[in-house]
Amino acid sequence: GAVVSQHPSWVICKSGTSVKIECRSLDFQATTMFWYRQFPKQSLMLMATSNEGSKATYEQGVEKDKFLINHASLTLSTLTVTSAHPEDSSFYICSARDLLAYNEQFFGPGTRLTVL
Amino acid sequence: DAKTTQPNSMESNEEEPVHLPCNHSTISGTDYIHWYRQLPSQGPEYVIHGLTSNVNNRMASLAIAEDRKSSTLILHRATLRDAAVYYCLAAWGKLTFGQGTILTVHP
Numbered sequence: 001g002a003v004v005s006q007h008p009s010w011v012i013c014k015s016g017t018s019v020k021i022e023c024r025s026l027d028f029q030a031t032t033m034f035w036y037r038q039f040p041k042q043s044l045m046l047m048a049t050s051n052e053g054s055k056a057t058y059e060q061g062v063e064k065d066k067f068l069i070n071h072a073s074l075t076l077s078t079l080t081v082t083s084a085h086p087e088d089s090s091f092y093i094c095s096a097r098d099l100l101a102y103n104e105q106f107f108g109p110g111t112r113l114t115v116l
Numbered sequence: 117d118a119k120t121t122q123p124n125s126m127e128s129n130e131e132e133p134v135h136l137p138c139n140h141s142t143i144s145g146t147d148y149i150h151w152y153r154q155l156p157s158q159g160p161e162y163v164i165h166g167l168t169s170n171v172n173n174r175m176a177s178l179a180i181a182e183d184r185k186s187s188t189l190i191l192h193r194a195t196l197r198d199a200a201v202y203y204c205l206a207a208w209g210k211l212t213f214g215q216g217t218i219l220t221v222h223p
Contacts (some may be wrong), residue, residue, distance in 0.1 A: 034210060044160070044213040099207045103148045105211060107159035
């Protein structure tokens with residue numbers, strides 16, 4: 001159990017385009033999901049907290065208009081990178097917190113974004 | 117989140133026990149201690165978590181100091197598949213990752 005999926009697993013896009021990444025909890029409900037990014041040889045950096053049915057909370061320094069987050073259901077959150085540029089190229093990872101187990105958080109496999 | 121301090125790297129031989137230490141001296145009473153591990157180009161994998169008492173599961177054991185200012189993740193018999201970056205976090209709610217410990221397992 002406790003499986004989180006992400007789609008796509010990798011994406012290559014041209015500079016200026018927008019890219020949507022989906023995060024799904026497959027076998028549990030998650031009122032809260034988190035989005036991270038990770039650059040090569042670095043740790044995960046928390047970008048935002050996504051709560052079902054409400055606006056996301058962004059960490060300091062993360063542009064909310066650039067990284068649009070939608071959490072429309074208890075099993076799905078999406079991250080849209082708008083007008084992507086090469087510096088947005090990174091490994092994006094989501095995690096989901098089990099509604100019934102507040103202190104258990106499970107991570108997706110990640111999405112590799114490359115912006116040309 | 118409480119700040120955690122871990123060694124940058126550790127090495128072990130296959131089939132030997134591994135003790136991965138973590139200091140979290142500013143931990144608050146409601147913070148849980150979490151351990152995750154990550155392989156290259158993969159998302160973090162949950163290992164174990166606990167609050168005050170030692171915890172065991174099929175993957176590892178977690179030994180928590182009585183004052184909760186430190187903890188140790190114990191892999192009882194390391195395998196090559198255990199080579200990864202291990203992250204220790206002390207938090208209630210959102211998880212903020214530090215640099216972790218790179219574990220190398222030698223055959």
